[in-house]
Amino acid sequence: MIWWIERNDFEQIKSYSEQEVHQKYDKSIEIEGQLMGYLKKVSADKRLDIEEFIVSTKGVELFNALYLIVKKYELNAPIEQLIFEPKVLAEAIEYWFQDYSRLWRMRNKESELFRIKDTMVSICKKLREF
Numbered sequence: 001m002i003w004w005i006e007r008n009d010f011e012q013i014k015s016y017s018e019q020e021v022h023q024k025y026d027k028s029i030e031i032e033g034q035l036m037g038y039l040k041k042v043s044a045d046k047r048l049d050i051e052e053f054i055v056s057t058k059g060v061e062l063f064n065a066l067y068l069i070v071k072k073y074e075l076n077a078p079i080e081q082l083i084f085e086p087k088v089l090a091e092a093i094e095y096w097f098q099d100y101s102r103l104w105r106m107r108n109k110e111s112e113l114f115r116i117k118d119t120m121v122s123i124c125k126k127l128r129e130f
Contacts, residue, residue, distance in 0.1 A: 025064040032057040055099050065089050073130045090127035
């Protein structure tokens with residue numbers, strides 16, 4: 001089950017407007033583009049750092065999209081425009097997680113990644129149910 005359902009932390013979820021989430025998504029896209037520009041300019045030993053920031057930024061984008069889906073389908077909030085449809089987002093998260101996993105393995109233990117993978121699988125499964 002997804003954390004916000006387990007904790008019933010719906011008040012926190014309701015606190016951001018649809019417009020704010022779209023603005024944050026757009027800002028993340030902008031930051032990702034800037035980071036991509038840096039990737040070409042940094043030395044090879046710093047490239048991994050920039051790649052991690054890029055993947056993190058992409059994660060923020062995807063989870064902003066997830067936020068609107070949760071509000072619409074779990075909380076029945078009136079959302080006019082989703083960033084991604086649920087099934088499209090599930091696929092995007094899976095691709096993102098492949099990149100995340102590749103970078104994770106370069107600096108962290110595989111055993112810790114397994115927990116994150118379980119969460120991503122649960123989220124994608126839930127998205128496909130909408």
